[in-house]
Amino acid sequence: TKCESGCVCADGLYENLDGRCVPAEECPCEYGGLAYGKGEQIQTECEICTCTKGKWKCAQKSKCSSTCNLYGEGHITTFDGQRFVFDGNCEYILAMDGCSVNRHVSSFKIITENVICGKSGVTCSRSISIFLGNLTIILRDETFTISGENPGVQYKVKNNSLHLMFDIVIPGKYNMTLIWNRHMNFFIKISRETQETICGLCGNYNGNMKDDFETRSKYVASNELEFVNSWKENPLCGDVYFVVDPCSKNPYRKAWSEKTCSIINSQVFSACHNKVNRMPYYEACVRDSCGCDIGGDCKCMCDAIAVYAMACLEKGICIDWRTPEFCRKLLSLTS
Known part of the structure; x- marks a missing residue:
């Protein structure tokens, strides 16, 4: 709140940004260093917030999207914002649905194949596999292949020299945008129309990062390595016991x-x-x-x-950071 009570104003009135004494319901709100007046709104990805008596009152949007990032040498940021890093040499489930106890059929499953990519033992993603029922999309060696078909899934491919982007719609369930930089970075953005359970290394997408390390066996692991090992697609792969520095x-x-x-x-x-x-x-x-x-x-x-x-x-901020001498590329999604 940006109103202050004190000797400058009579009881029940508050000084606002203009130095005027106003009742509480006229107090402005602050967000990002800016002041907003009574009744003004701001929108985040998941909420609409209204300035009321100097405080923000927020309501959840009916459709909310969130992003999971897999990047570099085993870095993951989950849908709920939990961060961790691992050095596993195996195939791992990044995200899938159908995770509830009474449901075992998934409408989508996304798998990363991680391999050793440095002498120090670090690992990174070599390929991404996206399974949508009988439709399969494989991202590998800077290109992609599509096999099978699923009439119940709509998708569009946007292909340029720097990125592959897939817009996927599973009607009545999910809108997904998948972005791959043809190397080690992969982004999954999901907006869902149901409260279907999601699971995998990207977490359970329930708005609470504290339980993101939920294992395949439905308990919250005590550390990220136990969590990672539970999501191996191939159980014959060795477990991860440490993170390389x-x-x-x-x-x-x-x-x-x-x-x-x-x-x-x-x-x-x-x-x-x-x-x-x-x-x-x-x-x-x-x-x-x-x-x-x-x-x-x-x-x-x-x-x-x-x-x-x-x-x-x-966040709406486009940074022009590439130069002819530094990470030179054509204009891209990351400018």
């Missing part, structure tokens, strides 16, 4: 990684700093730049920075 294994790369990734903390991204917390992205960039030691060093670093640029774009 590539900067410790490649200390000679740490200074270079910190210097190149510092663009995230610089003026270049300053317009986004108050909208999206930059530190998790900077730390992920440093880790990936240390670990990407089998060629493509700069590509790993550029991919990591692009993830932060994408997060900024989702």
